[in-house]
Amino acid sequence: MVGLSDSPLRPSHDVSAYMQSQGYRIIPVNPQITEALGEPAYASLLDVPEKIDIVNIFRRTEFVSEVVDQAIQLKVPAIWMQEEVVHQQAAEKARKRGIFVVMDRCILQEHRARLSLLQANRAQR
Numbered sequence: 001m002v003g004l005s006d007s008p009l010r011p012s013h014d015v016s017a018y019m020q021s022q023g024y025r026i027i028p029v030n031p032q033i034t035e036a037l038g039e040p041a042y043a044s045l046l047d048v049p050e051k052i053d054i055v056n057i058f059r060r061t062e063f064v065s066e067v068v069d070q071a072i073q074l075k076v077p078a079i080w081m082q083e084e085v086v087h088q089q090a091a092e093k094a095r096k097r098g099i100f101v102v103m104d105r106c107i108l109q110e111h112r113a114r115l116s117l118l119q120a121n122r123a124q125r
Contacts, residue, residue, distance in 0.1 A: 002045065002067050003058035004028040006036040012058040013037070015082070015108045022111065027052065045070040054078040056107055057085055065090045072097050080107050 004012045004026070013036065016026045020037055027048055028041035035041050042048050045055060045067065055071045057064060057079065064087035071079050071094065078100040081087070091101045 001026055001056045001058060002029040003063075004030055004033075004036050004041070006030075006033045006041075012082075015056075015058070015106065018108045019111065022115075045074060045076075048074075052076045054080055056080045056082065058082050059085065061085060061087050068094050071099065078102075080105070082106060 001012060001016045004016050006028075007013055008017075016028075016037055020026045026037055026039055027050075028036040028039055029043075029045055029048065030036070030041050031043035033041045045052065052071075052074060053076070055067065055076050055078070057067050059067060064081065064085060068079060068087070068090040076099065079091075079094050079102070081091075081101075081103040083104055083106045086103050091103055094101050
């Protein structure tokens with residue numbers, strides 16, 4: 001989670017805590033903190049010492065291009081830009097490299113919606 005705050009009052013913290021509660025490993029990327037949600041924080045994606053499956057961007061649009069360039073360098077398969085985070089040029093650059101990109105959507109809301117559908121389908125069986 002790029003831009004994850006260690007403050008429980010910030011949306012990035014709430015979204016990350018939810019995803020963590022659903023079994024996802026959250027790696028905080030924020031040079032302003034040392035840890036969040038029990039995980040060590042890293043200054044940039046390039047500092048993360050393990051494979052990253054998805055980069056979730058919780059930063060203002062002017063910072064997106066640098067994050068996407070790092071994700072491309074690391075060959076991350078997916079980039080997710082949270083609500084109100086839109087950068088068409090960076091998204092197109094990533095897509096040309098074969099990266100799946102989502103913009104301007106909340107991963108928490110999308111996860112909940114799909115989980116509800118899955119549970120409804122199971123209940124109908």
